[in-house]
Every structure is written in C-alpha cells, then in structure tokens.
Amino acid sequence: MREVTIRDTLSGEVRPLEPGPMGEVGIYACGPTTYGPIHIGNARPYVVFSLLRRFLAHEGYAPTLVINLTDVNDKIYDAAREAGMSSADHAERMIAAYRADTDALGLGRPDEEPKATETIGPIVSLIEDLVASGHAYESSGDVYFRVRSFPAYGQLSNRDTEQMDQGEEAGSAELKEDPLDFALWKARKEGEDTSWPSPWGDGRPGWHIECSAMAEDLLGLEFAIHGGGSDLVFPHHENELAQTEAARERPLAKIWMHNGMVQTRKQAGDTEKMAKSVGNVFLLGEAVRAFGPEAVVGFLVSGHYRQPLAFGEGALEEAAARNQRIREFFREGEDPPGEPAPAVLARREAFLDALADDFNTPRALAELFGLLADARREELPGARRVALELLELLGLESLAAPEDGGDGAAEAEGLLADRERARAERDFDRADEIRDRLAELGWEVRDTAEGARLVRRGS
Ligand SMILES: [Zn+2]
Structure with missing residues (x-):
C-alpha cells in the first residue's frame, strides 16, 4: 500500500492520507444542484473523485465515495416554475439527466448519492443540536447559525470575518442577529411547493447544513477527505466545517481537497462571442456526444486537479488526438511474451508515484506516454498489459479495446x-x-x- 498525500486546504499543507484500520477512506464530494443539465465544470469533481477512488482501491485501500445531490434550492424552484412543473418533478428529471450524462463517462457511480430531500431527519436533528448548544437561533420560522459563537470561523477560506458576505437573499438581513450569520432552515415561502415539518414550523433546509448532515450520516465524523470545487471553499465548506465542529466538537473531515475551476473565456469577461463559439459543448452531454467520453475524461485528467483548466473545443480536440495515439499503440502491435520488462515496471512505478503525490494526473499521463515511446523504440514484454492497467486509473481503459472496427x-x-x-x-x-x-x-x-x-x- 503506497502512502498517498493530498494537499489539504485547511492546513495549506500536502498531508498523508489517514485511512481507517481496515484501510477505509471516506470521501465526500459536493455534487450538483439539480436545476439544469450539468456542464464540464461540474463534471470535473465527478471525474477527479471517481478516479481518486479507483486509484485508492488499486493501492489496496477501501474507499467509499459519496457525492450528494442538492435537490431542493431556490434555483430549482425558479427553473421548475419556468418549465411549468412541480419542483420535485423538475429536480427528478434533472437528476436523471445528470446520471445519464455522468454514466456516459464510464467511471461508474459513486457508492452513495444521497439527496437532501431524503435526509431531512438528520438535518433537523443537527440543527436542533446547534440551537440547544447556543450556536444557532430561530427567527420568524428561519434558523440561523450564530457565526461569532464559533471563534475558529474563517480558518478554511482564510478570510477576515469583516470581509465576508454569505451571499444570502436581502430579505433575510433583518431576521439575523449579525449579517455574518447564515441560514440553516428556511421557513416556507409563498409559491414554494415543497416543505417539511420541523420544530420551527414548515420549511426546508439551507444548503450548507445538508452536506454536514449527509456526510456525517454516511461517513461519520473525521472521515478522510472532504472535496469539491474551489468555488465552494467559501461560504459552503467554511459553513459546513463550522456547523459540524460547533455541534460535535470534532472535525468533519481530516483533509479538505479542492479542484480548480474549468474556465471558458466566457468567464474571463468576453461574454457573448465566446458563449457562441464554445456553444453547447460546455454542457457535458453535448461534449460527450460531439467528442466522445474519452476526450472529455482525457481533457479533465490532462491538468493537475488543483489548477484551473482552460476549456474550448480545441482542448477537447487535443485530448481526442492524444487518445488516438494511445488507440494506435494498442492496434499496431502485441506484447512480446514474458514478464514485464524492467523499463515497463519503472514507468509503472513512476506513474503510480505521481498519483500518490497529490494525485498528479498530468505527470502520470506523461509517464504513460513515456511507456508508449519506450515500447515503440524496442519490443518490451508487458508494455500493453501495464499500459492498460494504468489507463484504467485515468478512466481511459476503453482506448485499449478494439474499437467498433473504428467505425464510430x-x-x-x-x-x-x-x-x-x-x-x-x-x-x-x-x-x-x-x-x-x-x-x-x-x-x-x-x-x-x-x-x-x-x-x-x-x-
Ligand atoms: Zn456540499
């Protein structure tokens, strides 16, 4: 079992993973809000954490991957109204679309995909504990977290509390003791077609509390890795951390692992023009249809998970071209008989070491191409067998399969x-x-x- 290190956002250090006694590694990654089809940026955490699970299993750990579904939210109410459906039906339809889009990537499903609306019991109970211990208070049917009751607040995002904006609707300002406070429970509003009973009246959970509750429900406390996109560090993960630690006096997770954003030039400000030229390919389903799942996965593993990744059709074309070189390698020849050659095993070690070192997929990919180049220069027993083993860790094993006769x-x-x-x-x-x-x-x-x-x- 190789020692695996991951950069922890909380300490700012690259730290060794701490598995349980049987090698258990609980991973909780924040999943999508199911109000519309997901785009490539939403697919990045899905791919990073699904592949991290594969790698940990390959190394003999026992990973459990949880990716939640936020299926109650203002965005869902708005989108459902626009679609002329109930919010529950709309969320259900978007969950089906999300599953179909991510299934197409061929990485398997997470071990658990909890829905906020199916975790109301644990959510309400966690809020009750926070109210009882003075970390939260009720106000007109809403419940808010009392941020200043948790002195360590701000440690994850390293922000000065005076600079913080919870990004909550203006209407809630007068209900809060302090503008820093954030909602744990929201009283039902006019026009909202879903709500659940609670000690504070009918309402629904806030976004942050659902993840604290779902993670603890499925993985317990102090699980190995809490992950998600770097856009979630504040306020979402800062608030998750505060809620759980305030209520339980124990940390939620040992390592906080964040992936960088997928950037289109659209996000850099050049709106309309780029929106058109990037077009629908920014949607995961469209990208997979236009370029194939391997190009999408190949694109996402081509950059280090922590770095931003520049997206455009060109990026998918490049990934498809790289994939083609791998396909040709498998199609062009066969391994000579015998145990894998020392040169092959050296590449394999370097590949696995790269993934063990803060999940460095671009370095691993370079080792894989190194192996292909070595095997082209001289006949190397085991080259294809090992290349297939490594491709699987990048989610690209289908490149080694004989294509449907290459006929698409x-x-x-x-x-x-x-x-x-x-x-x-x-x-x-x-x-x-x-x-x-x-x-x-x-x-x-x-x-x-x-x-x-x-x-x-x-x-
Ligand atoms: Zn979350």
Missing part, C-alpha cells in the same frame, strides 16, 4: 437516441438534421417495427 458506432448510437428523442418531442426538423448527420458519418437509419435501426450505408 458508439457515436452513431448516441445520435440515433437523440433522433428518437427529437421525434418523440415531434421536433421533426431536428430529427431530419440528425438523420443527415448520420448519413454523413456513413449510417442509414431504417425505421422498423421494432424501432429505428442503424445500418452501414451500402450494406
């Missing part, structure tokens, strides 16, 4: 499913467009009694 059948099947959806929605122009696109790719759509079938053109 998987992409075509995806397009066919889109055409079926368009037809179901009676969007026949879109359906025809997709049929034409399939024709360009060399596929003919035949509508049969059992549904639409793809047939190679000319066959």
Whole structure:
C-alpha cells in the first residue's frame, strides 16, 4: 500500500492520507444542484473523485465515495416554475439527466448519492443540536447559525470575518442577529411547493447544513477527505466545517481537497462571442456526444486537479488526438511474451508515484506516454498489459479495446437516441438534421417495427 498525500486546504499543507484500520477512506464530494443539465465544470469533481477512488482501491485501500445531490434550492424552484412543473418533478428529471450524462463517462457511480430531500431527519436533528448548544437561533420560522459563537470561523477560506458576505437573499438581513450569520432552515415561502415539518414550523433546509448532515450520516465524523470545487471553499465548506465542529466538537473531515475551476473565456469577461463559439459543448452531454467520453475524461485528467483548466473545443480536440495515439499503440502491435520488462515496471512505478503525490494526473499521463515511446523504440514484454492497467486509473481503459472496427458506432448510437428523442418531442426538423448527420458519418437509419435501426450505408 503506497502512502498517498493530498494537499489539504485547511492546513495549506500536502498531508498523508489517514485511512481507517481496515484501510477505509471516506470521501465526500459536493455534487450538483439539480436545476439544469450539468456542464464540464461540474463534471470535473465527478471525474477527479471517481478516479481518486479507483486509484485508492488499486493501492489496496477501501474507499467509499459519496457525492450528494442538492435537490431542493431556490434555483430549482425558479427553473421548475419556468418549465411549468412541480419542483420535485423538475429536480427528478434533472437528476436523471445528470446520471445519464455522468454514466456516459464510464467511471461508474459513486457508492452513495444521497439527496437532501431524503435526509431531512438528520438535518433537523443537527440543527436542533446547534440551537440547544447556543450556536444557532430561530427567527420568524428561519434558523440561523450564530457565526461569532464559533471563534475558529474563517480558518478554511482564510478570510477576515469583516470581509465576508454569505451571499444570502436581502430579505433575510433583518431576521439575523449579525449579517455574518447564515441560514440553516428556511421557513416556507409563498409559491414554494415543497416543505417539511420541523420544530420551527414548515420549511426546508439551507444548503450548507445538508452536506454536514449527509456526510456525517454516511461517513461519520473525521472521515478522510472532504472535496469539491474551489468555488465552494467559501461560504459552503467554511459553513459546513463550522456547523459540524460547533455541534460535535470534532472535525468533519481530516483533509479538505479542492479542484480548480474549468474556465471558458466566457468567464474571463468576453461574454457573448465566446458563449457562441464554445456553444453547447460546455454542457457535458453535448461534449460527450460531439467528442466522445474519452476526450472529455482525457481533457479533465490532462491538468493537475488543483489548477484551473482552460476549456474550448480545441482542448477537447487535443485530448481526442492524444487518445488516438494511445488507440494506435494498442492496434499496431502485441506484447512480446514474458514478464514485464524492467523499463515497463519503472514507468509503472513512476506513474503510480505521481498519483500518490497529490494525485498528479498530468505527470502520470506523461509517464504513460513515456511507456508508449519506450515500447515503440524496442519490443518490451508487458508494455500493453501495464499500459492498460494504468489507463484504467485515468478512466481511459476503453482506448485499449478494439474499437467498433473504428467505425464510430458508439457515436452513431448516441445520435440515433437523440433522433428518437427529437421525434418523440415531434421536433421533426431536428430529427431530419440528425438523420443527415448520420448519413454523413456513413449510417442509414431504417425505421422498423421494432424501432429505428442503424445500418452501414451500402450494406
Ligand atoms: Zn456540499
């Protein structure tokens, strides 16, 4: 079992992972708010933490990965109203879309995917404990966390409390003792179609408390890693940390691990133009359909998880080109018989050491390409076998599989499913467009009694 180190945002240090006695490593990563389709930026923590789980399992640890679903929230109420549906139905539909989009990446599901709306009991009980110990107070049916009752507040984001803005709606200001305080429970408002009973009346949980409750419910306290995007450090994770530590007098997690943002030039200020040129590919589902899941995963592992990653179609094209070199390596030859050569094992060690050292996927990727280059220069037993083992740790093992004859059948099947959806929605122009696109790719759509079938053109 290799020692694994991770940079901890709280201490600012790269620290060794502290597994449980049986190698248990609890990982809680904050998941999406299910109000719309997820974009590449939301997919980054999904990919980073799913691959970290793979690597830890490979090294003999026993990881448990929890990624939650925030399925009650103001954004969901707004989006549901716009879609003319109940907020519960809208959230359910977006959860299904999120699962389909992330399933397509081929990394498997997290071990647990708790929903806020299914964790109300533990949430209410945690808030009750905070009220009882004086760390929280009720105000007109809302409950707020009393930030100044927790002197260590601000330690995670390293901010001066005077500079903090909880980013809460203006209307709550007069209900708070102090502008620094943040909501744990919100009384039901006019027009909100979901609420739960509580000692403070009908309402719903605030965002931060749900993660403290779900994490403790599934992983206990002082679990190994709490993760998420760096945009969550303040206020979300600062508040999670404060709530749990105030209520339990023990830390929530041992290591706080944050991934950098995926940046489009759109975010750098050049709005309209870039929004158009990046287009829908910023959505995970669209990116996977246009470039394939391996290009998306390959793009996301090409940068160190802590660094920002610049996104555009060019970035996915580059990833697809790198992937093609790996495919060719597997297609071009076979390993000579025998145990893996020392040069192969040295690359394998360097690859695994890179992942053990603060999960350095770009360095690991470089070792993998080094292995491919070595094996091109001379016949090396075990090169492909080991390369496959390593590719799996990057979520790219499908590159080693014989392609559907290299004919893009998987992409075509995806397009066919889109055409079926368009037809179901009676969007026949879109359906025809997709049929034409399939024709360009060399596929003919035949509508049969059992549904639409793809047939190679000319066959
Ligand atoms: Zn969270």
